[in-house]
Amino acid sequence: MTPAESYFLPDGPLSRILPGYEHRPQQSEMARLVGVALDESGRLAVEAGTGVGKSLAYLVPAALWAKKHGKRVAVSTYTRLLQNQLISQDIPLVRKVLSDNRQSTLDTRHSPNVRAAVAFGQENYICKFRLNNQVARGLFDTVSEANAAGRLFQWADKTDTGIILDYPHALPPGLASRICRDSAACRREKCPFRKSCFYFKARDSWEHSSILIVNHSLLFAHLATEADLLPECDAVILDEAHRIEDAAVRHFGNQASEHALTLLLDRLASSKGGGLVAALGPRSTARRSIQTEASAARVELDQFFRAVEPLFSPDAQRSRFREPLESGPLAEALGRLAKALDEVVPELDDEALSSEMTGVARRLGRSALALEGFKVPEPDGAVHWAERSSAGAATRSSQGRLSLLAAPLDVAGLLRGTVYEHFSSTILTSATLTVAGSFSFLSNRLGLDDFKTASLDSPFDYEKQSLLYVSDHLPLPSQPADFNRGAAETITSIIEASKGRALVLFTSYDSMNAVYDLMPQTGYTHLLQGDKSTARLLDDFRDDTHSVLFATQSFWQGIDVPGEALSCLIICRLPFEVPDDPRLTAIADKLKAEGASPFREYQLPTAVLRFRQGFGRLIRTATDRGVVCVLDKRIIAGNYGSSFLKSLPKGVRLTTNLSDLTRFFKPAQ
Numbered sequence: 001m002t003p004a005e006s007y008f009l010p011d012g013p014l015s016r017i018l019p020g021y022e023h024r025p026q027q028s029e030m031a032r033l034v035g036v037a038l039d040e041s042g043r044l045a046v047e048a049g050t051g052v053g054k055s056l057a058y059l060v061p062a063a064l065w066a067k068k069h070g071k072r073v074a075v076s077t078y079t080r081l082l083q084n085q086l087i088s089q090d091i092p093l094v095r096k097v098l099s100d101n102r103q104s105t106l107d108t109r110h111s112p113n114v115r116a117a118v119a120f121g122q123e124n125y126i127c128k129f130r131l132n133n134q135v136a137r138g139l140f141d142t143v144s145e146a147n148a149a150g151r152l153f154q155w156a157d158k159t160d161t162g163i164i165l166d167y168p169h170a171l172p173p174g175l176a177s178r179i180c181r182d183s184a185a186c187r188r189e190k191c192p193f194r195k196s197c198f199y200f201k202a203r204d205s206w207e208h209s210s211i212l213i214v215n216h217s218l219l220f221a222h223l224a225t226e227a228d229l230l231p232e233c234d235a236v237i238l239d240e241a242h243r244i245e246d247a248a249v250r251h252f253g254n255q256a257s258e259h260a261l262t263l264l265l266d267r268l269a270s271s272k273g274g275g276l277v278a279a280l281g282p283r284s285t286a287r288r289s290i291q292t293e294a295s296a297a298r299v300e301l302d303q304f305f306r307a308v309e310p311l312f313s314p315d316a317q318r319s320r321f322r323e324p325l326e327s328g329p330l331a332e333a334l335g336r337l338a339k340a341l342d343e344v345v346p347e348l349d350d351e352a353l354s355s356e357m358t359g360v361a362r363r364l365g366r367s368a369l370a371l372e373g374f375k376v377p378e379p380d381g382a383v384h385w386a387e388r389s390s391a392g393a394a395t396r397s398s399q400g401r402l403s404l405l406a407a408p409l410d411v412a413g414l415l416r417g418t419v420y421e422h423f424s425s426t427i428l429t430s431a432t433l434t435v436a437g438s439f440s441f442l443s444n445r446l447g448l449d450d451f452k453t454a455s456l457d458s459p460f461d462y463e464k465q466s467l468l469y470v471s472d473h474l475p476l477p478s479q480p481a482d483f484n485r486g487a488a489e490t491i492t493s494i495i496e497a498s499k500g501r502a503l504v505l506f507t508s509y510d511s512m513n514a515v516y517d518l519m520p521q522t523g524y525t526h527l528l529q530g531d532k533s534t535a536r537l538l539d540d541f542r543d544d545t546h547s548v549l550f551a552t553q554s555f556w557q558g559i560d561v562p563g564e565a566l567s568c569l570i571i572c573r574l575p576f577e578v579p580d581d582p583r584l585t586a587i588a589d590k591l592k593a594e595g596a597s598p599f600r601e602y603q604l605p606t607a608v609l610r611f612r613q614g615f616g617r618l619i620r621t622a623t624d625r626g627v628v629c630v631l632d633k634r635i636i637a638g639n640y641g642s643s644f645l646k647s648l649p650k651g652v653r654l655t656t657n658l659s660d661l662t663r664f665f666k667p668a669q
Helices: 013-017 023-039 053-069 082-098 128-137 145-158 175-179 198-207 217-224 241-252 258-268 276-280 283-312 328-345 351-372 413-418 440-446 481-499 510-518 535-544 582-593 598-615 640-645 660-669
Strands: 042-048 073-077 116-118 210-215 236-237 254-257 318-320 380-389 402-408 425-430 451-458 466-470 502-506 526-527 546-552 568-571 626-630
Touching: 013 082, 013 466, 023 042, 023 425, 023 568, 053 073, 053 082, 053 210, 053 236, 073 082, 073 175, 073 217, 082 116, 082 128, 082 210, 116 198, 128 145, 128 175, 128 351, 145 175, 175 258, 198 425, 210 217, 210 402, 210 546, 217 413, 217 535, 241 402, 241 413, 241 425, 241 440, 254 258, 254 351, 258 283, 276 283, 283 328, 283 402, 318 582, 328 351, 380 582, 402 502, 413 440, 413 510, 425 526, 451 660, 481 502, 481 568, 481 626, 481 660, 502 510, 510 526, 510 546, 526 535, 535 546, 535 582, 568 598, 582 598, 598 640, 626 660
Parallel strands: 042 425, 042 451, 073 210, 073 236, 116 210, 236 425, 466 626, 502 546, 502 568, 526 546, 568 626
Antiparallel strands: 254 402, 318 380, 380 402
């Protein structure tokens, strides 16, 4: 038995600390596997079903290994929600467990302190110097910005962390980027706020940690650059590993945004007469020089994105392009503006203004470099596309809502060379890593050729706790008008049986809104994604036990609503990616050229993983009971439906009889 396993024994430390502790063999086995991988400098991918308790199963062996060898382990997540859970709930529990003096496997001379810290990117921290400079100079374009900054200024004196997302009020667009920590504008040791700097206080805690909790994007940024964004770590545990490809695509891709560039130019020389140049004085030669170059850049910005507009077909929000774009004139204009700033900065006596202008110059340089990437044809192994936000779906908005994006098609080699090779041990974990019991899909996508794999079942009794209902009478989703009408009628019947308490998941906003508009009044509160923030919607859903939440996108994974409030999960259609997604199209083209089936090799397994994530929202504890309802009959009628059914937890019962739902819910009503 490994040291880590002993903590999970029926009479081990966890049993003495956690009321009602139940020994779970899967959790003990995961702790053993993680401990061995760390000790042997191995690579491990472990799927841990809902209820295994994977956080503790990797944190305990990680803490033991780090203490024994004087090493640091990075624990990386995809969502901030899990980062907060680990640092606020799980780490305190690990500290208690490791301080149990009756546990002979631990050298208590080094107990009980588990030094853990959570790391966010620099843009998450308030910069006191920049905030003070903004307020002192009144560098705001609107009264609302000035008022918000004043309130934020007061809050900065009260908060211990200075994390902007913890600020309890909404900030005007663009304000956060003006008052957050920016390495290009940072004065470091020369800063009058250096001793109380939120970012450097956080960095100090990172340096002294043995377990550092980060997110995938920050970890990838640290590993792929020489920016020293994090202290060096010896091993890494990547939780929410099913989202690694998403994070890698965003990080290793390229983007140029009209809106971001507009905000950057406004920051420097607002069209309303404000911006940083206002501090130079009305008669300043430097001010006139910068304003001239900024105006020229605005003209090029407008002309360039006007030329991008014809890439879109009517009503389309994304459009792939393979030919090079004439981005050179805009890139050159941004470069000239950056050069003008670089020439002015050494002449400034105002160090605050100098720092800000240096930061803007560097961002202009990075933007010019990003645009240069679109001057060439779409390369092999990547995809280029243009995108506009929903705010500008009909036409370009005056604020600028068009973006250019580039993304790699395959991140396996990037992950192997940039991430896995950097650590002595690399461990991936998630509740969903397999498709129909096989790791082959994610092994191929994530480059797990030399990883040991293990799949641990959920300890929950799905035969007693759950039921799968499939509506076999509705039209196919390919007939949207008929399907939406039938779906609204069926959802109405389902929530009558479940007495509300339902989450209804869609694959697009269009279908969600169409069905929602067709829903009659049911006597239960209907909540709709988009009406409020995600956090507020979830709070309302939890508080109103019998409410019904209609949602899409982000609600398929990562949310946690244990208990009675979520007793019924309704999946309207199988979650295949939309066929016009540019990256999906490019991957399909590549697979076809290789003689493979894009549907079987990519679209189907991707949909199965997303389906499993959606299914996992239902049963979160050993006492939860609930029904998953699938309105897409392809899961039983299609020749690929078995891939979805074989990927469900063992013991789930299937029915096509709606009356079985009423019988299932009767004991709980």
